Amino acid sequence: MSASGTNRPDRGFASRAIHHGYDPASEHGSLTPPLFQTSTYAFESAEAGREMFLGQREGYVYGRTRNPGQSLLEERLASLEGGEAALAVASGMAAISALAWTLLAAGDRVLVNHTLYGNSYALFTRGLSRFGVETTVADFTRPDEVAETIDRLRPRLVYFETPANPTLAVIDIAAIAALARAGGALTVVDNTFATPALQRPLGLGADLVVHSATKFLGGHGDLIAGALIGPKAIVERVRGHGLRYLTGATIAPLSVFLLLRGLKTLELRMERHSASALALARLLRGHPKVASVAYPGLPDHPGHALACRQMDGFGGLVAFELAGGLAAGMRFMNRLALVTRAVSLGDAETLVQHPASMTHSPYSPEERRRHGIGEGLIRLSVGLETLADLEDDILQALEEA
CATH class of the missing domain: 3.90.1150.10 (Aspartate Aminotransferase, domain 1)
Incomplete structure (x- = not known):
């Protein structure tokens, strides 16, 4: 089967999780995508290397930003979440922080739900404040409170989990995303608890999705990884800035290999x-x-x-x-x-x-x-x-x- 034959959007969820983006013929018939355990990549010519650095040619330059296995994983994650592009990184917190460091600057405001994973809460309410970013907390199960806060503060980002950790409160993604959009904010949803198998926030109006891929996506307790899915322009900006030099939070090649395995089931x-x-x-x-x-x-x-x-x-x-x-x-x-x-x-x-x-x-x-x-x-x-x-x-x- 050709790679194009595996990329049909009408395929079912499980079929895409197993086949999307990969043709065994491209890797000597290997049914399982190989592990690319390399830090750097050879250029066919000096001119090709220059063009890749300038962004004029597709290719692989250095393992910090991408490798072929990672590209396959990202293509598969984007398909499952219904997004244009994805970025795989070293942890869930790396995904959240790389996004925040890329999109936010001193003077910006963020609105978050009051119930988040503890370290996400610490990043938004304590970490970002050190750099001039103001975070406000609200109860996202009350859209009226969210609407009033967005109208008053005009935040750059609106961030929440659903179901929330650890209370399992459920938040109306479509309602909050509509309020954020009307206020000029981007909506970011942590979809770790549900995964795209049960919930797809982008289809409900969210702009971006983050995951601790350590959890259900990997599924076996043997890796640490994170992911970001959304519009290609934003995702590639996070790759070029948030990953490349702001955090350096590169996903390990073995973690990529194990995540591709986990997605199949x-x-x-x-x-x-x-x-x-x-x-x-x-x-x-x-x-x-x-x-x-x-x-x-x-x-x-x-x-x-x-x-x-x-x-x-x-x-x-x-x-x-x-x-x-x-x-x-x-x-x-x-x-x-x-x-x-x-x-x-x-x-x-x-x-x-x-x-x-x-x-x-x-x-x-x-x-x-x-x-x-x-x-x-x-x-x-x-x-x-x-x-x-x-x-x-x-x-x-x-x-x-």
């Missing part, structure tokens, strides 16, 4: 993650020792109707609090035998962690209180184990809670 894995997460959310909600459960797939979740409209599934994350508070939660986590106590998410293994003392410790106690991140909140990243075994492990741990 993404749709199947997200179906399994979502089905098991829904079953465990129902189990937890019905247990007398559980005070509350947050999962978009539950009908009583405040964002359930919205999630049904803008998502194709509800994802693999469940958040809950035990009636006994933090002490009971700690006893519960320590009693788990199959479920692993670890941060991160999206792995084949089910992982459990305590956001207030772990991933969201960059928030102050007051900020966590104000933004709904309870001291007793537990976040469960549901893996791919046999569901009955997960249910048994959770039930026996609840007995000790």
Whole structure:
């Protein structure tokens, strides 16, 4: 099959995740795209090298900005998210920071949702302020509040996650993107929790999507990577500035190789993650020792109707609090035998962690209180184990809670 035959936009999600952009004949018949473990590239002539540096000729110059495997990964990610172009980098935070350093300057304003991954929150509310960029926090589940803030501040960027980490609040992408566009701002959505298998923000009006590809996109807990998808002009600007000399956050060739592998099973894995997460959310909600459960797939979740409209599934994350508070939660986590106590998410293994003392410790106690991140909140990243075994492990741990 020729490469052009693999690039048809009418192909299904899984077909594009497996085939898009690659022709085995181009690599001596190798079914799996090769690993390009090189730092630099030879020019066929001095003139060719000069033209590549001037941007007059396509090609590979130096491994910091791109390699052939990375180009394939980026083409595939852009196809899956429905974007013009993509950039793969060394981590999710690298994707966010490279974008911010490229697009923002002293005097610019940013509007972010009050609930973000802890280090994203720290970058926007603490890191950027050192360089004259002002960040304002709002509750993005309240479009009226967002509209008023955009009208008053005229931010350059509007940034949020949905579902949000760790509360799993669902935000109306189309509504927020429309408000941002009317106010002259770019909308950036972190789509790590849902992945393009379940949610495609660009099709709902967002301008740019970022990922911690470490998580569900990779899917096996054996790499660290990030990605940015959106208009080609912006993505290539971030490659030329944000990656090339502002951060130098180059993705490793082996991580590219592993991500291409992970994408092949993404749709199947997200179906399994979502089905098991829904079953465990129902189990937890019905247990007398559980005070509350947050999962978009539950009908009583405040964002359930919205999630049904803008998502194709509800994802693999469940958040809950035990009636006994933090002490009971700690006893519960320590009693788990199959479920692993670890941060991160999206792995084949089910992982459990305590956001207030772990991933969201960059928030102050007051900020966590104000933004709904309870001291007793537990976040469960549901893996791919046999569901009955997960249910048994959770039930026996609840007995000790």
